[in-house]
Amino acid sequence: MLCRVALIDYYGPDGWGSQSPPLRQRQHIATELISRTLTARPEQPAAVLDVGCGDGSFLAHLASTVARPDVRWIGVDYSEHQLARAAELPYEFHRCDLGEGIPLPDVSVDVVHAGEVVEHLYDPDRLLEECARVLRPGGHLVVTTPNLHAWYNRALFLAGIQPIFYETSTRSTEVGAGPLRRLKSDTRPVGHLRLFNRTALMDLLRREGFEPLTTRGAGFHGVPSAMAWLDAAMCRRPSLASILVVLAVKR
Template sequence: MLCGVPLIDYYGPQGWGNESPPLRQRQHVATELVAKVLAEQAEPLPTVLDVGCGDGSFLAHLAATLPGQDVRWIGVDYSEHQLARAAALPYEFHRCDLGEGIPLPDASVDLVHAGEVLEHLYDPDRMLEECARVLRPGGHLVLTTPNLQAWYNRALFLAGIQPIFYETSTRSTEVGVGPLRRLKTDTIPVGHLRLFNRTALVDLLRREGFEPLTLRGAGFHGVPSAMAWLDTAMCRVPSLASILVVLAAKR
């Protein structure tokens, strides 16, 4: 609830929540970082929390990718529709409004994954504060979020066109895109409220008690196929990549 207005469930049955999309490049990069952390984990039964877990498909992917790991998997999400789908999985799930906090005890988690969540929140500081609270000392956060200053957004700003990922309407992504309107086949917004560039993301993490250890770039599946090679090349420079992927440690 925000100022008396109910939160919009963009991933409910009337939105984007009817089927699980294929794994994106950002998720493959996040998987590598999660695997790296868990491989060095001394805890006999590490706890992994997926914030914004949706239907639990990424948790299932992690569990299948790391079969030798004995892990306690937990997911939290706001969408009742998505959590109803996740209920078929053998993991622990909780419904919560991230603006009100994460319903887990202090220092109860070893690793938090938050994939494409930060940009949906009115108060991203609060979410990171809560991630730090539930993490044990020295715990890790793996986070992905769209890059406001992706290589194509820099050009779009100069051309006076609304940048990709930044939504100004709750009904259509065509608002402000000008000549790019013909490329907008998915016109339903996904609820982006905040966008970060590399500097802003690192600053916010440090402000909320994290130290970034690794920052990587990932491609965006919505880039036209003819330019996918360029999007892949830009991943070598995270500040220009479509998606920012960061591994940070709780200080």
């Protein structure tokens, strides 16, 4: 019998997300894709939804980049702490449990961004179903998520070491890390429940009514600096990249 998992606010006042990190490569790529989508139809007012918006800093970045006064900027998140910080921004925010749905009407937004969210959910199918519901016909979804088959994870599997991003403990990232424990000593679990490779992500998107248009690879800020050049090189092959970034259209 399946049961709901109790939600943990990893971004609360005692969590690791008390300060906004600098924009990551995946967010710069998402910005490019969203901006391109919005500027393709400048004559039509638009609504953009950031699912898992946190403190709203990425929405603020998008708004300053796109610079269209007619865009309605919306964010949803579970963390009360993060949304209290987001309330200082001039955008629309809602608190919700994504497992229960997105608190917006049907066909009410044009672009949805779900950055590093789908891997945190017990029911990722439900999230994509809800994204399709709130999007207008022909609307776009930009989703980013860690890649289970990143280049280093393929080697770690063969070595019998827990792959990066995959968590089996809510208390320690050192569980299963083997010789990588020394690199994990200052890190904490972030609540990853599901991990995807490129094929799995494409399959899930198509099952929930989307057609992938563009797949890009992004680097991971946690890769040791001596190997950052290799991580950057692997971004040219999204199936090997650390992070998957996908632009999809609602069918």
